[in-house]
Amino acid sequence: MSTTQQDLARISEKEVMHYLQQNPDFFEAYPQVLAEIKLQHDSGKAVSLIERQVAVLREQRKKLKRQLQDLVDIARTNDDLDRRLHQLTLRLIDCRRLGDVLDMLKHYLQRDFAVDAVTLRLRAISGRTDLDMFPEFNADAESVFDGFTRLVTEHKPVCGRFRPEQMRQLFSVNVGNIGSAALIPLYDLPVFGMLAVGSVDTQRFHPEQGTVFLAQLGELVSRALRVCIAE
Numbered sequence: 001m002s003t004t005q006q007d008l009a010r011i012s013e014k015e016v017m018h019y020l021q022q023n024p025d026f027f028e029a030y031p032q033v034l035a036e037i038k039l040q041h042d043s044g045k046a047v048s049l050i051e052r053q054v055a056v057l058r059e060q061r062k063k064l065k066r067q068l069q070d071l072v073d074i075a076r077t078n079d080d081l082d083r084r085l086h087q088l089t090l091r092l093i094d095c096r097r098l099g100d101v102l103d104m105l106k107h108y109l110q111r112d113f114a115v116d117a118v119t120l121r122l123r124a125i126s127g128r129t130d131l132d133m134f135p136e137f138n139a140d141a142e143s144v145f146d147g148f149t150r151l152v153t154e155h156k157p158v159c160g161r162f163r164p165e166q167m168r169q170l171f172s173v174n175v176g177n178i179g180s181a182a183l184i185p186l187y188d189l190p191v192f193g194m195l196a197v198g199s200v201d202t203q204r205f206h207p208e209q210g211t212v213f214l215a216q217l218g219e220l221v222s223r224a225l226r227v228c229i230a231e
Contacts, residue, residue: 081213084112085220092224101224102136105195115197115204117171117178121145122186122193125229136193144169144194148183151194155185157214159205170196180205184214188222191229195221 020026027033088108095101106118120136121144131137145152147166159182162170171178179202184195195218199205 078213085213085216087112088217089220092220095224095228098131098134098225098228101221101228102134105221109197113197114199116200117181117196117198119170119196119198120186120193121170121196122191122225125190128229131229148194151183151185155187157185157211157218158183158207159209159211159214160207161202167198171198179203182211182214184218184221186218186222186225188219188226191222191225 091104091108092101095104102120105120109115109118122134122136123145124137125131147169148158151158159180161180167178167181170181170183177200178198179200181196181198182205184197186193186195197205
């Protein structure tokens with residue numbers, strides 16, 4: 001073995017790695033070395049280092065492209081939600097009577113927000129017997145709050161699939177078809193209650209989803225109800 005070969009034999013892999021890290025322009029100075037290096041491919045076929053790098057970069061590009069498309073889709077969805085929420089706001093502003101607010105919410109939430117069921121449950125207001133005519137304020141509505149302690153105490157929207165007895169309390173009509181729901185607290189005194197929207201899609205409302213839009217919807221509905229009750 002020649003002296004050069006003996007010296008090479010004593011060079012460890014870590015020393016080679018350290019040298020290349022300290023000299024990142026090595027392959028630029030010696031491109032012929034880069035072209036001769038072969039890496040074992042998953043399929044067993046040997047490819048050059050350049051080819052392997054290109055393959056890795058292509059895969060990274062595909063991944064970044066998918067992530068960018070996901071962000072674009074989210075942005076479009078949020079823009080669409082903002083537009084629909086704006087239209088709902090304008091409709092609520094035009095309502096002058098409590099009954100109009102209640103009817104409008106049920107109709108337009110199902111039509112414009114593609115939900116399959118809408119329920120309002122509101123706590124009775126002391127001294128307001130005139131509200132007894134609305135089923136949303138009746139005794140059955142009051143009893144619903146006992147089953148949703150978290151919603152009542154935290155005043156934050158809750159999404160997901162709920163127990164059958166809870167679903168029956170909220171969606172008495174076609175309850176068997178409701179796969180998931182979003183419960184939105186209504187809290188703008190004297191208004192206190194919840195807005196429940198349900199979907200046949202079991203994944204439409206899930207616990208991990210964001211609730212900023214739902215919270216804004218709850219504030220909007222609460223304020224519209226309060227204004228109409230006060231008039």
